[in-house]
Amino acid sequence: xxxxxxxxxxxxxxxxxxxxxxxxxxxxxxxxxxxxxxxxxxxxxxxxxxxxxxxxxxxxxxxxxxxxxxxxxxxxxxxxxxxxxxxxxxxxxxxxxxxxxxxxxxxxxxxxxxxxxxxxxxxxxxxxxxxxxxxxxxxxxxxxxxxxxxxxxxxxxxxxxxxxxxxxxxxxxxxxxxxxxxxxxxxxxxxxxxxxxxxxxxxxxxxxxxxxxxxxxxxxxxxxxxxxxxxxxxxxxxxxxxxxxxxxxxxxxxxxxxxxxxxxxxxxxxxxxxxxxxxxxxxxxxxxxxxxxxxxxxxxxxxxxxxxxxxxxxxxxxxxxxxxxxxxxxxxxxxxxxxx
Amino acid sequence: xxxxxxxxxxxxxxxxxxxxxxxxxxxxxxxxxxxxxxxxxxxxxxxxxxxxxxxxxxxxxxxxxxxxxxxxxxxxxxxxxxxxxxxxxxxxxxxxxxxxxx
Numbered sequence: 001x002x003x004x005x006x007x008x009x010x011x012x013x014x015x016x017x018x019x020x021x022x023x024x025x026x027x028x029x030x031x032x033x034x035x036x037x038x039x040x041x042x043x044x045x046x047x048x049x050x051x052x053x054x055x056x057x058x059x060x061x062x063x064x065x066x067x068x069x070x071x072x073x074x075x076x077x078x079x080x081x082x083x084x085x086x087x088x089x090x091x092x093x094x095x096x097x098x099x100x101x102x103x104x105x106x107x108x109x110x111x112x113x114x115x116x117x118x119x120x121x122x123x124x125x126x127x128x129x130x131x132x133x134x135x136x137x138x139x140x141x142x143x144x145x146x147x148x149x150x151x152x153x154x155x156x157x158x159x160x161x162x163x164x165x166x167x168x169x170x171x172x173x174x175x176x177x178x179x180x181x182x183x184x185x186x187x188x189x190x191x192x193x194x195x196x197x198x199x200x201x202x203x204x205x206x207x208x209x210x211x212x213x214x215x216x217x218x219x220x221x222x223x224x225x226x227x228x229x230x231x232x233x234x235x236x237x238x239x240x241x242x243x244x245x246x247x248x249x250x251x252x253x254x255x256x257x258x259x260x261x262x263x264x265x266x267x268x269x270x271x272x273x274x275x276x277x278x279x280x281x282x283x284x285x286x287x288x289x290x291x292x293x294x295x296x297x298x299x300x301x302x303x304x305x306x307x308x309x310x311x312x313x314x315x316x317x318x319x320x321x322x323x324x325x326x327x328x329x330x331x332x333x334x335x336x337x338x339x340x
Numbered sequence: 341x342x343x344x345x346x347x348x349x350x351x352x353x354x355x356x357x358x359x360x361x362x363x364x365x366x367x368x369x370x371x372x373x374x375x376x377x378x379x380x381x382x383x384x385x386x387x388x389x390x391x392x393x394x395x396x397x398x399x400x401x402x403x404x405x406x407x408x409x410x411x412x413x414x415x416x417x418x419x420x421x422x423x424x425x426x427x428x429x430x431x432x433x434x435x436x437x438x439x440x441x442x
Contacts, residue, residue: 119370119388120409137366209381211400228401231368305410307381307397323409328368332399332408 053317054202055084055288059281061093064222066194073198075337076210083198083339088222090192090255091182092246094269095221098256101242101249102177106131106150114244115262115325118231122262122326125242127152130177133240142238144175152177158184165251167230169237178234178241180250193255195224203288203318203336209308210287210334217291217330219283223248224257225291228328244268247325261293262325273297276315282322287336290319308333374398375405391416 057068066087073083092098103113108127116125118136123129130152133142145152153176155164161180164173185193197218217225234241243249245266248258261282264270271280271293279293289310295301302321305311309331312318320331370386375398378384384407385395393414398405 118366118368119386120392120394120413121388121390211380213400213402228406230402232372235367301412303412307399307408307410309408309410324413327394327409328371329399329401329406329408332397332410 049205051312051318052203052205053290055199055284057084057086060086060088060220061222063093064088064220070201071198073200073339075200075204075339077204077206077337079204079337081204082201084201085196085198086218087194087196088192088218088224090186090194090222090224091190092192092219092223092248092256093221095246095267098182098248098250099179099244100267101125101179101244102154102240103127103130103152104154105152106145108152110266114242114249115247115266116240116242117247117260117326117328120324120326122247122260122324125177125240130240137235142175144177144238144240154179161250162252164237164239165241167233169233169239174238176239178239180252182250182256185250185252185255192222195254197286198339199284199286200288200337200339205318205335206287206337209332210336210338212329212331212333215286217283217285219258220281221283224254225283225285225330226254226257226259229259231328258330259328260325261322261330263293265325274315278313278316279321282330285320285331285334285336286338287334289336290316291330292316292319292321294322294324306335308335310335370394371407372404374407378405380405387416 066089068087069085071083071085072080074080099114100112101114103125106127110124110126113125113127116123116129127150129136130144133144134140155161155173155176155178158181160173160176161178161184163170164176164178165180182192183189187194197215212227214227215224216227219225229241241249243259245262246258246268247260247262248256250256262268263280263282271282273280273296277297279296282291282293285291302311305321308320309323310318310320318335322330366389370388371394374384374386375382378398380398380400382398384398385393386407387393393416394407394409395411395414396407396409399408
Protein backbone atom coordinates (compact mmCIF):
# COMPACT_ATOMS: atom_id res chain seq x y z
CA UNK A 1 0.00 0.00 0.00
CA UNK A 2 1.49 3.35 -0.92
CA UNK A 3 1.66 6.36 1.40
CA UNK A 4 -1.02 8.29 -0.37
CA UNK A 5 -3.56 5.54 -0.04
CA UNK A 6 -2.72 5.13 3.64
CA UNK A 7 -3.13 8.82 4.23
CA UNK A 8 -6.35 8.87 2.28
CA UNK A 9 -7.61 5.96 4.32
CA UNK A 10 -6.53 7.69 7.47
CA UNK A 11 -8.40 10.80 6.46
CA UNK A 12 -11.51 8.79 5.77
CA UNK A 13 -11.21 7.19 9.20
CA UNK A 14 -10.59 10.50 10.85
CA UNK A 15 -13.50 12.20 9.19
CA UNK A 16 -15.79 9.27 9.76
CA UNK A 17 -14.94 9.09 13.42
CA UNK A 18 -15.07 12.81 13.85
CA UNK A 19 -18.51 12.91 12.37
CA UNK A 20 -19.90 9.86 14.09
CA UNK A 21 -18.67 10.51 17.54
CA UNK A 22 -17.34 8.45 20.40
CA UNK A 23 -13.61 7.86 20.46
CA UNK A 24 -12.62 7.47 24.07
CA UNK A 25 -15.44 5.83 25.84
CA UNK A 26 -17.32 9.04 26.33
CA UNK A 27 -20.07 10.08 24.00
CA UNK A 28 -18.41 13.27 22.87
CA UNK A 29 -18.98 14.14 19.27
CA UNK A 30 -17.41 16.95 17.35
CA UNK A 31 -20.56 18.96 17.74
CA UNK A 32 -20.53 18.31 21.49
CA UNK A 33 -17.02 19.65 21.74
CA UNK A 34 -17.83 22.69 19.67
CA UNK A 35 -20.97 23.26 21.71
CA UNK A 36 -18.84 23.16 24.86
CA UNK A 37 -16.51 25.74 23.37
CA UNK A 38 -19.38 27.98 22.38
CA UNK A 39 -20.92 27.62 25.82
CA UNK A 40 -17.75 29.12 27.24
CA UNK A 41 -18.40 32.34 25.40
CA UNK A 42 -18.42 35.49 27.44
CA UNK A 43 -19.16 38.37 25.16
CA UNK A 44 -20.46 40.28 28.17
CA UNK A 45 -16.96 40.42 29.61
CA UNK A 46 -16.21 43.19 32.03
CA UNK A 47 -15.50 46.38 30.17
CA UNK A 48 -15.91 48.98 32.89
CA UNK A 49 -13.64 52.01 33.17
CA UNK A 50 -11.99 50.27 36.13
CA UNK A 51 -10.44 47.88 33.65
CA UNK A 52 -8.64 50.61 31.69
CA UNK A 53 -4.89 51.01 31.96
CA UNK A 54 -3.09 53.91 30.33
CA UNK A 55 -0.50 53.40 27.63
CA UNK A 56 2.99 52.94 29.07
CA UNK A 57 5.54 54.12 26.53
CA UNK A 58 8.41 52.90 28.72
CA UNK A 59 7.51 49.40 27.55
CA UNK A 60 8.75 50.17 24.05
CA UNK A 61 12.30 49.13 23.31
CA UNK A 62 14.39 52.28 23.45
CA UNK A 63 15.95 51.51 20.08
CA UNK A 64 12.51 51.24 18.52
CA UNK A 65 11.45 54.82 19.17
CA UNK A 66 12.30 57.92 17.23
CA UNK A 67 10.12 60.16 19.40
CA UNK A 68 7.14 60.19 21.76
CA UNK A 69 5.08 63.34 22.16
CA UNK A 70 1.89 64.15 24.01
CA UNK A 71 -0.55 65.92 21.73
CA UNK A 72 -4.20 66.99 21.71
CA UNK A 73 -6.37 64.66 19.67
CA UNK A 74 -9.98 63.90 18.81
CA UNK A 75 -11.27 60.36 19.18
CA UNK A 76 -13.63 58.58 16.83
CA UNK A 77 -16.58 59.46 19.08
CA UNK A 78 -15.70 63.15 18.99
CA UNK A 79 -14.10 63.25 22.43
CA UNK A 80 -11.27 65.74 22.80
CA UNK A 81 -8.43 64.18 24.76
CA UNK A 82 -4.68 63.61 24.84
CA UNK A 83 -2.82 61.12 22.72
CA UNK A 84 0.68 59.87 22.37
CA UNK A 85 2.22 60.59 19.01
CA UNK A 86 4.64 57.69 18.79
CA UNK A 87 7.17 57.61 15.97
CA UNK A 88 8.91 54.30 15.51
CA UNK A 89 12.01 53.45 13.55
CA UNK A 90 10.35 50.67 11.55
CA UNK A 91 13.19 48.22 12.13
CA UNK A 92 12.65 45.59 14.83
CA UNK A 93 14.75 46.52 17.85
CA UNK A 94 15.18 42.87 18.82
CA UNK A 95 16.84 41.86 15.55
CA UNK A 96 19.88 42.79 13.51
CA UNK A 97 18.67 41.53 10.15
CA UNK A 98 15.42 40.55 8.49
CA UNK A 99 14.47 37.38 6.65
CA UNK A 100 14.81 34.80 5.34
CA UNK A 101 11.83 35.33 3.06
CA UNK A 102 11.80 33.41 -0.25
CA UNK A 103 13.83 30.21 -0.51
CA UNK A 104 16.37 30.23 -3.35
CA UNK A 105 15.74 26.78 -4.78
CA UNK A 106 13.25 23.95 -4.51
CA UNK A 107 15.87 22.10 -2.44
CA UNK A 108 15.82 24.74 0.31
CA UNK A 109 15.00 23.66 3.85
CA UNK A 110 12.84 25.45 6.39
CA UNK A 111 15.93 27.21 7.75
CA UNK A 112 16.55 28.75 4.35
CA UNK A 113 13.12 30.20 3.77
CA UNK A 114 10.43 32.08 5.63
CA UNK A 115 6.73 31.46 6.07
CA UNK A 116 3.41 31.58 4.26
CA UNK A 117 -0.07 31.22 5.67
CA UNK A 118 -3.28 29.78 4.38
CA UNK A 119 -6.65 29.10 5.98
CA UNK A 120 -5.36 29.77 9.48
CA UNK A 121 -2.18 27.70 9.20
CA UNK A 122 1.40 29.03 9.08
CA UNK A 123 3.61 26.95 6.79
CA UNK A 124 7.38 26.78 6.44
CA UNK A 125 8.22 28.25 3.06
CA UNK A 126 10.54 25.46 2.00
CA UNK A 127 11.65 24.68 -1.52
CA UNK A 128 9.33 21.72 -1.48
CA UNK A 129 6.39 23.91 -0.52
CA UNK A 130 7.14 26.16 -3.50
CA UNK A 131 7.56 23.15 -5.77
CA UNK A 132 4.16 21.79 -4.80
CA UNK A 133 2.11 24.98 -4.96
CA UNK A 134 0.22 23.63 -7.96
CA UNK A 135 -0.97 20.71 -5.86
CA UNK A 136 -1.51 22.83 -2.78
CA UNK A 137 -3.74 25.30 -4.58
CA UNK A 138 -5.14 22.81 -7.07
CA UNK A 139 -4.12 24.91 -10.05
CA UNK A 140 -1.48 23.77 -12.54
CA UNK A 141 -0.63 27.37 -13.49
CA UNK A 142 1.42 27.69 -10.30
CA UNK A 143 5.10 27.38 -11.32
CA UNK A 144 7.41 29.57 -9.27
CA UNK A 145 10.64 27.84 -10.24
CA UNK A 146 12.72 26.88 -13.23
CA UNK A 147 12.06 23.23 -13.97
CA UNK A 148 15.59 22.68 -15.27
CA UNK A 149 17.53 24.35 -12.49
CA UNK A 150 15.11 24.35 -9.56
CA UNK A 151 15.87 28.02 -8.99
CA UNK A 152 12.91 29.95 -7.63
CA UNK A 153 11.70 33.14 -9.32
CA UNK A 154 12.24 35.93 -6.78
CA UNK A 155 11.66 39.65 -7.13
CA UNK A 156 15.28 40.51 -6.44
CA UNK A 157 15.41 44.12 -7.64
CA UNK A 158 13.64 47.25 -6.45
CA UNK A 159 11.81 47.52 -9.77
CA UNK A 160 10.54 43.97 -9.49
CA UNK A 161 9.60 44.46 -5.85
CA UNK A 162 7.60 47.60 -6.53
CA UNK A 163 5.82 45.97 -9.46
CA UNK A 164 4.88 42.85 -7.52
CA UNK A 165 4.38 44.01 -3.93
CA UNK A 166 1.09 45.73 -4.65
CA UNK A 167 -2.51 44.63 -5.23
CA UNK A 168 -2.24 44.99 -9.03
CA UNK A 169 0.74 42.75 -9.76
CA UNK A 170 2.31 43.31 -13.16
CA UNK A 171 1.83 40.24 -15.35
CA UNK A 172 5.54 39.66 -15.87
CA UNK A 173 5.84 38.98 -12.17
CA UNK A 174 3.15 36.33 -12.03
CA UNK A 175 4.60 33.13 -10.63
CA UNK A 176 7.16 34.90 -8.49
CA UNK A 177 8.02 34.70 -4.85
CA UNK A 178 7.83 38.33 -3.81
CA UNK A 179 10.33 39.86 -1.43
CA UNK A 180 11.66 43.37 -1.03
CA UNK A 181 14.85 44.60 0.55
CA UNK A 182 14.04 47.07 3.30
CA UNK A 183 17.01 49.19 2.23
CA UNK A 184 15.08 50.14 -0.93
CA UNK A 185 12.76 52.22 1.20
CA UNK A 186 14.54 52.75 4.52
CA UNK A 187 15.36 56.20 5.78
CA UNK A 188 18.97 55.07 6.07
CA UNK A 189 20.82 51.91 5.09
CA UNK A 190 20.24 49.24 7.69
CA UNK A 191 17.33 51.14 9.18
CA UNK A 192 13.59 51.05 8.78
CA UNK A 193 10.76 53.14 7.40
CA UNK A 194 9.76 55.45 10.25
CA UNK A 195 6.06 55.97 10.89
CA UNK A 196 3.95 57.75 13.47
CA UNK A 197 1.00 56.41 15.45
CA UNK A 198 -1.56 58.52 17.28
CA UNK A 199 -2.83 56.51 20.23
CA UNK A 200 -5.08 57.72 23.06
CA UNK A 201 -3.09 57.84 26.30
CA UNK A 202 -6.05 56.53 28.24
CA UNK A 203 -8.27 54.20 26.21
CA UNK A 204 -12.00 54.87 26.01
CA UNK A 205 -14.41 52.01 25.49
CA UNK A 206 -16.67 52.23 22.47
CA UNK A 207 -20.40 51.56 22.72
CA UNK A 208 -20.04 49.10 19.84
CA UNK A 209 -16.90 47.53 18.43
CA UNK A 210 -15.01 49.44 15.77
CA UNK A 211 -13.98 47.96 12.44
CA UNK A 212 -10.34 47.42 11.64
CA UNK A 213 -9.09 49.62 8.86
CA UNK A 214 -5.54 50.72 8.31
CA UNK A 215 -3.06 49.85 10.99
CA UNK A 216 -4.04 47.55 13.82
CA UNK A 217 -1.35 48.86 16.13
CA UNK A 218 2.34 49.05 16.84
CA UNK A 219 4.70 46.50 18.35
CA UNK A 220 6.94 47.29 21.29
CA UNK A 221 9.96 46.53 19.10
CA UNK A 222 9.04 49.31 16.68
CA UNK A 223 7.25 47.39 13.95
CA UNK A 224 3.87 48.11 12.40
CA UNK A 225 1.05 45.68 13.22
CA UNK A 226 -0.69 45.73 9.88
CA UNK A 227 -4.20 45.00 8.76
CA UNK A 228 -4.97 41.69 7.06
CA UNK A 229 -2.78 40.93 4.06
CA UNK A 230 -4.75 40.99 0.76
CA UNK A 231 -4.24 37.31 0.14
CA UNK A 232 -6.88 37.05 -2.59
CA UNK A 233 -5.01 39.60 -4.72
CA UNK A 234 -1.65 38.04 -3.95
CA UNK A 235 -2.75 34.53 -4.86
CA UNK A 236 -4.74 35.57 -7.91
CA UNK A 237 -1.45 36.81 -9.40
CA UNK A 238 0.21 33.49 -8.62
CA UNK A 239 2.56 35.14 -6.20
CA UNK A 240 3.62 34.38 -2.66
CA UNK A 241 4.36 37.49 -0.61
CA UNK A 242 6.85 35.66 1.55
CA UNK A 243 7.03 36.36 5.26
CA UNK A 244 10.01 35.81 7.50
CA UNK A 245 9.70 33.73 10.65
CA UNK A 246 8.08 36.69 12.44
CA UNK A 247 5.28 36.79 9.82
CA UNK A 248 6.65 40.11 8.64
CA UNK A 249 7.55 41.33 5.19
CA UNK A 250 8.41 44.54 3.37
CA UNK A 251 6.36 46.63 0.99
CA UNK A 252 7.11 50.04 -0.51
CA UNK A 253 4.51 51.86 1.61
CA UNK A 254 4.72 50.41 5.09
CA UNK A 255 8.27 49.12 5.03
CA UNK A 256 8.68 46.10 7.30
CA UNK A 257 5.42 45.13 8.98
CA UNK A 258 3.80 42.16 10.71
CA UNK A 259 0.72 40.23 9.62
CA UNK A 260 0.83 37.83 12.53
CA UNK A 261 2.58 37.08 15.82
CA UNK A 262 4.96 34.14 15.78
CA UNK A 263 7.46 34.92 18.49
CA UNK A 264 9.83 32.19 19.58
CA UNK A 265 9.72 30.25 16.32
CA UNK A 266 12.74 29.95 14.02
CA UNK A 267 14.57 33.25 13.70
CA UNK A 268 11.81 35.20 15.45
CA UNK A 269 12.81 36.24 18.98
CA UNK A 270 10.60 35.05 21.79
CA UNK A 271 8.68 37.37 24.08
CA UNK A 272 8.87 36.57 27.76
CA UNK A 273 5.76 35.46 29.56
CA UNK A 274 4.44 37.62 32.38
CA UNK A 275 5.45 36.66 35.91
CA UNK A 276 2.06 35.04 36.46
CA UNK A 277 2.42 32.89 33.34
CA UNK A 278 0.22 35.09 31.20
CA UNK A 279 1.28 35.60 27.59
CA UNK A 280 3.83 38.33 26.99
CA UNK A 281 2.89 41.73 25.62
CA UNK A 282 3.46 42.37 21.92
CA UNK A 283 2.39 45.96 21.51
CA UNK A 284 -0.50 48.40 21.59
CA UNK A 285 -3.58 48.51 19.40
CA UNK A 286 -4.56 51.84 17.87
CA UNK A 287 -7.21 52.27 20.58
CA UNK A 288 -4.56 52.14 23.32
CA UNK A 289 -5.34 48.69 24.67
CA UNK A 290 -2.42 46.29 24.94
CA UNK A 291 -2.05 43.25 22.69
CA UNK A 292 -0.56 40.09 24.19
CA UNK A 293 0.47 36.81 22.64
CA UNK A 294 -2.03 34.05 22.00
CA UNK A 295 -0.89 31.43 24.51
CA UNK A 296 0.12 31.41 28.15
CA UNK A 297 3.23 29.62 29.43
CA UNK A 298 1.32 26.34 29.53
CA UNK A 299 0.37 26.64 25.88
CA UNK A 300 -3.24 27.37 26.67
CA UNK A 301 -5.44 30.00 25.08
CA UNK A 302 -8.05 32.07 26.92
CA UNK A 303 -11.58 30.71 26.56
CA UNK A 304 -13.39 33.93 27.43
CA UNK A 305 -12.26 36.29 24.68
CA UNK A 306 -14.85 38.69 23.35
CA UNK A 307 -15.36 38.99 19.63
CA UNK A 308 -12.52 41.52 19.35
CA UNK A 309 -10.27 38.93 21.04
CA UNK A 310 -10.20 40.94 24.26
CA UNK A 311 -10.59 40.03 27.91
CA UNK A 312 -10.12 41.64 31.32
CA UNK A 313 -8.06 40.57 34.30
CA UNK A 314 -6.97 42.27 37.52
CA UNK A 315 -3.35 42.73 36.46
CA UNK A 316 -3.63 43.91 32.87
CA UNK A 317 -7.11 45.37 32.80
CA UNK A 318 -8.81 45.06 29.42
CA UNK A 319 -6.41 43.73 26.79
CA UNK A 320 -6.34 41.75 23.57
CA UNK A 321 -4.76 38.42 22.71
CA UNK A 322 -3.32 38.03 19.26
CA UNK A 323 -4.82 35.42 16.97
CA UNK A 324 -2.66 32.57 15.72
CA UNK A 325 0.32 33.32 13.45
CA UNK A 326 -1.47 31.93 10.41
CA UNK A 327 -4.78 33.73 10.87
CA UNK A 328 -3.89 36.93 9.03
CA UNK A 329 -4.97 39.20 11.85
CA UNK A 330 -4.06 40.10 15.39
CA UNK A 331 -7.45 41.09 16.76
CA UNK A 332 -11.01 41.14 15.50
CA UNK A 333 -12.02 44.73 16.09
CA UNK A 334 -11.38 47.76 18.27
CA UNK A 335 -13.09 47.79 21.65
CA UNK A 336 -11.92 51.33 22.21
CA UNK A 337 -12.15 54.60 20.36
CA UNK A 338 -9.29 55.38 18.03
CA UNK A 339 -7.81 58.78 17.31
CA UNK A 340 -8.95 60.50 14.17
CA UNK B 341 7.81 -6.55 14.04
CA UNK B 342 9.33 -3.82 16.07
CA UNK B 343 7.88 -0.42 15.51
CA UNK B 344 10.59 2.16 15.01
CA UNK B 345 8.72 5.36 15.28
CA UNK B 346 5.22 6.62 15.61
CA UNK B 347 4.12 9.48 13.46
CA UNK B 348 1.90 11.93 15.22
CA UNK B 349 -1.60 12.59 14.11
CA UNK B 350 -0.73 16.19 13.55
CA UNK B 351 2.15 15.30 11.26
CA UNK B 352 -0.01 12.82 9.42
CA UNK B 353 -2.64 15.42 8.84
CA UNK B 354 0.01 17.91 7.81
CA UNK B 355 1.32 15.58 5.12
CA UNK B 356 -2.18 14.63 4.24
CA UNK B 357 -3.16 18.21 3.70
CA UNK B 358 -0.64 18.56 0.91
CA UNK B 359 -1.83 15.45 -0.85
CA UNK B 360 -5.52 16.25 -0.79
CA UNK B 361 -5.41 20.02 -0.59
CA UNK B 362 -7.02 20.58 -3.93
CA UNK B 363 -10.18 19.06 -2.58
CA UNK B 364 -10.11 21.25 0.48
CA UNK B 365 -10.14 24.59 -1.24
CA UNK B 366 -6.79 26.14 -0.33
CA UNK B 367 -6.41 29.76 -1.30
CA UNK B 368 -6.89 31.39 2.05
CA UNK B 369 -10.57 31.39 1.21
CA UNK B 370 -12.14 29.72 4.20
CA UNK B 371 -12.07 32.65 6.65
CA UNK B 372 -13.73 34.82 4.02
CA UNK B 373 -16.11 32.16 2.69
CA UNK B 374 -17.32 31.52 6.24
CA UNK B 375 -18.78 35.04 6.23
CA UNK B 376 -19.82 35.23 2.59
CA UNK B 377 -23.54 35.31 3.36
CA UNK B 378 -23.30 36.65 6.88
CA UNK B 379 -23.78 39.96 8.60
CA UNK B 380 -21.14 41.77 10.62
CA UNK B 381 -20.65 40.22 14.06
CA UNK B 382 -22.59 37.08 13.10
CA UNK B 383 -21.17 33.83 14.47
CA UNK B 384 -19.03 31.88 12.03
CA UNK B 385 -16.80 28.85 11.83
CA UNK B 386 -14.69 26.97 9.33
CA UNK B 387 -12.64 23.79 9.27
CA UNK B 388 -9.37 23.75 7.37
CA UNK B 389 -7.51 20.91 5.69
CA UNK B 390 -5.71 20.13 8.95
CA UNK B 391 -9.09 19.29 10.43
CA UNK B 392 -8.84 22.27 12.78
CA UNK B 393 -12.04 24.14 13.44
CA UNK B 394 -11.99 27.93 13.91
CA UNK B 395 -14.98 29.47 15.68
CA UNK B 396 -15.61 33.18 15.97
CA UNK B 397 -17.46 36.11 14.49
CA UNK B 398 -17.55 37.90 11.16
CA UNK B 399 -15.51 41.07 11.33
CA UNK B 400 -14.92 43.83 8.82
CA UNK B 401 -11.51 44.10 7.18
CA UNK B 402 -11.22 46.83 4.59
CA UNK B 403 -14.88 46.49 3.74
CA UNK B 404 -15.02 42.69 3.56
CA UNK B 405 -16.10 40.23 6.21
CA UNK B 406 -13.65 37.68 7.58
CA UNK B 407 -14.23 35.09 10.26
CA UNK B 408 -12.07 35.97 13.27
CA UNK B 409 -11.66 33.24 15.82
CA UNK B 410 -12.22 34.01 19.49
CA UNK B 411 -12.44 30.45 20.79
CA UNK B 412 -9.52 28.05 21.14
CA UNK B 413 -8.91 26.05 17.98
CA UNK B 414 -10.79 22.74 18.02
CA UNK B 415 -8.44 20.01 16.82
CA UNK B 416 -10.92 17.54 15.44
CA UNK B 417 -8.32 14.84 14.89
CA UNK B 418 -8.04 14.45 18.65
CA UNK B 419 -11.36 12.69 18.54
CA UNK B 420 -10.09 9.95 16.24
CA UNK B 421 -8.96 6.51 17.31
CA UNK B 422 -6.16 5.97 14.87
CA UNK B 423 -2.67 7.21 14.25
CA UNK B 424 -0.11 6.33 11.63
CA UNK B 425 3.07 4.45 12.49
CA UNK B 426 6.18 3.76 10.47
CA UNK B 427 7.45 0.21 10.65
CA UNK B 428 11.11 -0.75 10.52
CA UNK B 429 10.62 -1.70 6.90
CA UNK B 430 9.65 1.86 6.16
CA UNK B 431 6.05 0.90 5.55
CA UNK B 432 3.37 3.03 7.15
CA UNK B 433 0.53 1.42 9.04
CA UNK B 434 -2.58 2.84 10.64
CA UNK B 435 -3.52 1.56 14.07
CA UNK B 436 -4.95 2.53 17.42
CA UNK B 437 -2.57 4.57 19.65
CA UNK B 438 -3.19 2.25 22.60
CA UNK B 439 -1.58 -0.57 20.66
CA UNK B 440 1.64 1.26 19.91
CA UNK B 441 4.75 -0.51 21.11
CA UNK B 442 6.57 1.35 23.84
